[in-house]
Amino acid sequence: MGNARVRGWIAAGLSAAVIATAGPAAAAPPGGATSSGEQAAQVQPAVGGGVASLGRGPAGQGRVLPETDRFVVEYKQDVPQERRSAALAQAAQASDLPRAKTVRTTGSGEDVVETDTMLSPAEQKDMVAAIEANPAVESAEPDQIVVGALAATPPATPNDTNWNYQWGPRNIGVPNAWWQGTGQGVVIGIADTGQTDHPDLNAKTVPGYDFLSDTYHSRDGNGRDANPQDQGDWSPGRPSWWHGSHVAGIAAAQTNNRAGIAGVAPDAKIQHARVLGADGRGYVSDIADGVMWSAGIPVPGVPRNANPAKVVNLSEAWDSGTCPAVMQNAINRMHAINVPLVVAAGNAAKSANLASPANCGGAIVVGATSYRNQLTGYTNWGPMLDVVAPGGDASSPIWSTVNTGTYSIGRPAYGDLSGTSMAAPHVAGVIAIMKERNPDLGVEAIRNTLRSTGSNVSGYRKVNGAAAARAVARAKPTVHGAIATYYNAHGGAAAMGAPTTWELSTGVGGVVQTFTKNGRATSIYWSHETGAHRVETWKGIGTRYSRLGGPAAFGLPAKDELPTSTAGAYQNFVRPGTTQTTKIIWSAATGAQPVVETSAIGKQWARDGHEAGSGYPTSPEVKTAAGAYQRFRTVKTGEITQYTWTRSTGKVVRTALR
The missing domain is CATH 3.30.70.260 (ACT domain)
Structure with a gap:
């Protein structure tokens, strides 16, 4: 989404709302006392009363079995x-x-x-x-097994799905932040209850993973797998909240599409790591693995994350007087690679030192404010809080993407929740905008910027998205890693020019970085499966690749562009994680056209001698009710040959047209 378009009106129509009973009121948190911006230097004060003094029961905050x-x-x-x-x-x-x-x-x-x-x-x-x-x-x-760790309170009453009702992003200056960036090229990790089918989220979502390692919590009949589908977090007497989808929508819902809601970082991608299931339960070790995998850290027994997140949101909180070591180790590893973990402070109206992961060093801890620019009555408080952001309450909840299902999966909808769970993704979205401006920005620089640019609310710093984005200078793109190795080995700036983007996620695995020389752009793609190769977007093959859908349609280049034996050129593309291979091949007479080499037509064309046999394709493969066909033209005679594949027979018939 372009910056100039983002100020347009966001239209919406009410689909459905989730309704439940809110927990009991809690005492207002004290204001004033916060520590320095360096959370690593914070020291937890002595705690009286033990863990049991933390909360208001399951309705207020998660607990540990x-x-x-x-x-x-x-x-x-x-x-x-x-x-x-x-x-x-x-x-x-x-x-x-x-x-x-x-x-x-x-x-x-x-x-x-x-x-x-x-x-x-x-x-x-x-x-x-x-x-x-x-x-x-x-x-x-x-x-520990955490229960009800979702740091949200149930929704109050239905609300209109209209930007005018999204007071949260407006309250922290997000529309003005969009002039600085929109999160383009950034993946936001959502470690939560998983993903649902939703028109405001589907196009924004890259493949995630289910980290629930036991069947009771997972509700899907198996353990860890590549399907992070939210099966519902309901428990007896409480319907599902669809917490992970609600959090994801706040952070990065599709925006300016005249429907639904607007995300804080409208051009960022979303990736779900499912770490909580039935009744909001999950093992802490599964949660730790989920946030590490989101950040691109390898996890044994789990496929490598092809689209690592640059910021991860964990909107959970549970009673714990100390941070579990496995959780602290995960945050430390993320901190070392400049990936911040944004966590909810918790909803128990107590010191955040008594809630995990808010009491883990290195996390960016977020408390909740109301529409009236006051701390909410439920939010945890104390020196572990870095910033506060809109979390809502019964009179002014936070509206986002949900599902109509109560005890099973229903239809896409919009509904409201309130809690520090809702405050955290507001901040994660702002960080995505900051990361677009400088992807190498470290966790402590992010923390300090959020605090120094924020406004005072009862002694705490409320995030100002526009000011935080402006405070991050747009860094000049640099080249590193495998792309740098390829770039330097193939002529560097002299051949391809200077980088005009940072490394960006392709959406199907791997990364891409673009270089420009004399107005001509070259993109270098890299993934673990294909290695590093370039697409010269100013040539026939590169132009056709982009126009027909690029990585989403064909995958990534498996080799550089090469000449054919008949004065043409070709380049092979592979879709990561699949067997699909496509050759985009060019000649002066036919232009550049794709041949899906793994299709029946593509296989027969290869057996017949490729372009030296039946010639160059004159168009992409055409689907029909009965199957598909594709035409080819020989270089020497101009003869047109049609390959027709029929679904019922599974056979390809070759016909000479002229």
Whole structure:
């Protein structure tokens, strides 16, 4: 979406709304006390009353089940697998507790181990002590099961799906921020309950992953897989909130399409990591893996993320006096590669030091404000809060994308929720705009900019999207990694000119960066599957590739453009993660046209000698009710040959037309 178009009116029509009962009112949070912008330097104050003093029950904030059957174990460096298994066996024998078996390894290197029964808090303590007594073990902790961790309160009443009712983005100056950027080229990770089919989200969404490792939480009958579909987070007596879709819409819903709502970062992409399922439950280790994978950090047993996020939103909060080590390790790894994790402060009207992941060092922690520019009565507060943003309340909720389903999947709709869950994606969207201006911006620079440009609300800093975006100088694109290696090996600036974009996600895997010399643009694409290759967009093949849909239609180049033996040229393209290969081939007589080499027609054309046999395609493959056909023209005689594939027979017939 172009910056000049974004100021147009956003029309909407009411589809449906989610209605539920709000939790009880809470005392207003104290104002005034915040720490410096460097969260890493913050020290948690002494906490009185323990974890139980945190919240208002499940309606206010998530909690941790007292029992768990899993533990996260960090072994000392270079401990082999056989010693790890022996350590678990010895721990069970010493503690007279069930033996644990290794389930998987997390993205930060710890082992997740599981017993065959739930253990009480006392038994967990004994198990941890027994495991840590082994000299091969560095540390161990229970893998907590969080319940109702969605940091939102149920919706109040139906609202109109109209930009005029989206007070949140306007309240923090987002429309003025769009003159600075719209999140183009940035992927926002949404670690939440998963994705739903929605017209305001579908075109914005790149492939995600389901990280729920057990079937109870997942509700889809299996464990981890490549389908992050939200199956509903309902529990007995409470319908589904479709929390992940609501959060995603706030951050980056399709905008200026005369329907629905507008996202804070309207040109950013969305990627779902499903980490919470039934009743908003999930293991902390699954949540940690989900946010790391979103950031592009490899996770054992999970395919590499082809479209890494530059900011990840985690709108969850659960009772915990300390940050789980597995969660802290994940945030540390993300921090090291300049990917901020934006988290909800929690909805318990207590110190955020008593809620995870808000009490994890390095996260960007967001509290909630109301339409009246006041802290809401439910928001957590204290020195761990970095900024505040619109979260809404019963009188002024936050409107976004949801689903009509209550205890099953229904239809796309719009509905309202309130909570720090809604405040966090407002901030994630602003960060996406900042990241468009400078993709290398570090986490602490982002934190400091958000705070220094924000306005005062009861001693806390409310985000100002326009001021934060303006404060980030648009950095001159640089070249690095595999694209830099290719660029330098093929003539660099002398051959292709200077970079005019940063590396951008292709949407189908890998990245692309564009260079311009004398008005001619060359794009270098890279993915793990195809390596680095260029498309010269000013030539016939490059122009045709772009006009017919580029990566979305054909995938990425598998080689550079090459000459044919009959005075033409060709280039091969592969769609990552599939077997689809396409050759775009050019001649002076036919121009550039694609041949899908994995189709029946393409295979027969190849058997007949490619362009040297039947000639060059005169158009793309044409679909018909019965199948498809494509015509080819020979260079020497100009003869036209038609290949016709019939679906019923599966055969290709070759016919000479003239």
